[in-house]
Amino acid sequence: MLKKNKKLMLVTLTAVLSASSLVACSSGSSTSSSAPAATGAAATAAATPAGPKPELKSLQIWQKDDYNTYPVAKYLEQATGYKVQYDMLPQDKPQDKLNILIASGEPYDAVTTAGTTDFKALYSDYARKGALIDLGPLIDKYGPNIKAAIDPEALEAAKVDGKLYAIPTRTLSFVATSLYIRQDWLDKVGMKAPTTLDELVAVLKAFKEKDPGGNGDKNIPLTINGDSAFIANIAGAFGLPNFWNDVNGKLTPRVLDPAYKDYVAFTSDLFKQGLIDKEFAANKDATAKEKFTSGKAGMIMMNWSDVPAIADALTKNIPTAKAAFIPALKGKDGKMGLSAAKGFDRITYIPKSSKHPEDAIKWMNAKLEKDTFRTMAIGEENKHYTFKDGQYTPIQPIFTDERNQANNFLTGTDDKNYPTYWQARVRKDMRLFEAWDFMNGKAPAEAKVVDLLGYAPYMQEFSKNFQTLNTMSNEFTTKLIFGAEQISNLDTFIAKFKSSGGDASFKEVNEWYAKVKK
Known part of the structure; x- marks a missing residue:
């Protein structure tokens, strides 16, 4: 829940956004390009003239390691073709910093925050004040993997006043x-x-x-x-x-x-x-x-x-x-x-101040290509994990060294497969897995009651x-x-x-x- 000082900041933000959005809209108005709708990754690539891909700028939630030097960043650059400059929100009072960055029109191509109530409030506020890009048209043109991989119910739940301004990364629905x-x-x-x-x-x-x-x-x-x-x-x-x-x-x-x-x-x-x-x-x-x-x-x-x-x-x-x-x-x-639990672990949106909104969607779409997503999330088979009888088991210590914070790079998940991939994380310690499995795998279905407000x-x-x-x-x-x-x-x-x-x-x-x- 937002504190009083954050509410006051939002009031101030209203006036600031009304001015900054007018400037930002000129760079964001190109999001609805006249390129024909594409089907599949190849068609998406063909819809854009050949040329070097721009460097993107992404704002992330806080983590203890530098995103730019974390192994997942290098892998994603190779897999998607996009070099990304990652910045982090501070660990202390991240909402205040986010308000300042959005209001000032900082040209981030993607902003990922937690999916908690306070950040959902900011997201809704930004969307209603015209600070964010409507992602629906962009996803229709450049996001076939996004549409195929992410739970439609989650996409619907992420809408503000009927329009999708953010890509949700779904919370895994587990008993804790x-x-x-x-x-x-x-x-x-x-x-x-x-x-x-x-x-x-x-x-x-x-x-x-x-x-x-x-x-x-x-x-x-x-x-x-x-x-x-x-x-x-x-x-x-x-x-x-x-x-x-x-x-x-x-x-x-x-x-x-x-x-x-x-x-x-x-x-x-x-x-x-x-x-x-x-x-x-x-x-x-x-x-x-x-x-x-x-x-x-x-x-x-x-x-x-x-x-x-x-x-x-x-x-x-x-x-x-x-x-x-x-x-x-x-x-x-x-x-x-x-x-x-049910809900959003985090949400990712594109500010109107983005210089490359189409490429931001293409980047997030590329991350959801099935093999790319799995490698981003849990690494390479026989290097970071082994796969046997439908189960992913981590290889230590490299799994923890190179994939422990991979979840912070997610901008939407392969919702059908990620719950299975994710189990590699609890197999880092079989006592952990056995406890999780007792409550979530072996327990009768009626024992799990999902939060209906999720x-x-x-x-x-x-x-x-x-x-x-x-x-x-x-x-x-x-x-x-x-x-x-x-x-x-x-x-x-x-x-x-x-x-x-x-x-x-x-x-x-x-x-x-x-x-x-x-």
């Missing part, structure tokens, strides 16, 4: 977070990993009462951090895996869902029984992880990407320790769910209020769990939630949802 348990504690108490809420309660009671950690009455059955009032996996068993969920055809925030009271009753009861860390409200992420890796806690809410670090720290402290994720838990009515366009009320509403929900729920608030005050809280942007967000979100749901 669940409950990670000490398998050796389970073995000591003679139990299996829980699969239902009732089994979860039984396991946590055994962890508290039978001292599998050797900590006496100081065993912590389940630890979480203070920002985790909605505990992944447990919330899903109540039909609350995402912040907004479909309730009778309407996207509804968790705190307005009828199941919210049941979730609070369940988790507050766990807390009263001493089954949830009594200090959880004060826990930072690192605090909760330390409690787990030091052997004090038997279960933790965790992202699968943390497995190698957590496993190493745990076995260093307790060499015989073993841990694994538990399955998606089922509630009383059979509900289950782990939140899966492809929503920028919505002013929703974006403005989301962080405030999210913070309110977490704080109130945390207080309910450890008894600082009473459920009898829920109606008062809901009234405050609605007046603080909840009603406006609900209206805006569901006006959009009514148009897109099938």
Whole structure:
């Protein structure tokens, strides 16, 4: 969500853009050339007179290494024929810098930013103020690979007022977070990993009462951090895996869902029984992880990407320790769910100030040629990876040295094949892959619940209020769990939630949802 200073900058930007766009339009107006529509890469090349390709200028998100010297840049120059000068946004306050560059008409041929709400807001604002080129005509003429490779739903979701001003790089729709348990504690108490809420309660009671950690009455059955009032996996068993969920055809925030009271009753009861860390409200992420890796806690809410670090720290402290994720838990009515991301990892647009918009599209189109894209993303077979039985396995250390930051060069992905190519990244450590695969490959399809707002366009009320509403929900729920608030005050809280942007967000979100749901 944009901060106040960024909002003020956008107001100023309106006036600046109105002037700068007039100048920039003269260079951008050539984007709708009269060249005949081409079909296929060969026809696209034929549509342009032979001659040297211009050097392009691209603005990228921050990374720790210089794009210009990173191996992927050299490969792309050879594969596409385009030399590109890469610049980076700063790590600190990148939105402010981006505003200045766009307003001043800096002649970038491509600008790639994160796909987060704040950057989507800037993208929509730039498009509406005439600072960006409509890519539709350019893609029709010079982008056959773009049209073939990128999910049509993603392209549609990237439009502003019906026009496509950016090429989206789609977020991979994976489950990331669940409950990670000490398998050796389970073995000591003679139990299996829980699969239902009732089994979860039984396991946590055994962890508290039978001292599998050797900590006496100081065993912590389940630890979480203070920002985790909605505990992944447990919330899903109540039909609350995402912040907004479909309730009778309407996207509804968790705190307005009828199941919210049941979730609070369940988790507050766990807390009263001493089954949830009594200090959880004060826990930072690192605090909760330390409690787990030091052997004090038997279960933790965790992202699968943390497995190698957590496993190493745990076995260093307790060499015989073993841990694994538990399955998606089922509630009383059979509900289950782990939140899966959906949306844009990043977006790429062409400012009106670009000197080479047609070549920018041709460059991005060339990057999506199937073999070029695969080599850009994961390298060369038998040099950076091996391929066997449909699986890509990285060769180390060259894969990490030369392709670890390849994702920062993406301007759209081969959406049918990239999820498979991408798995080479989690095979860098088989513990990582096994954790990812348990939640995403082996789990039943119904366990994965995709964020229904993932492809929503920028919505002013929703974006403005989301962080405030999210913070309110977490704080109130945390207080309910450890008894600082009473459920009898829920109606008062809901009234405050609605007046603080909840009603406006609900209206805006569901006006959009009514148009897109099938």
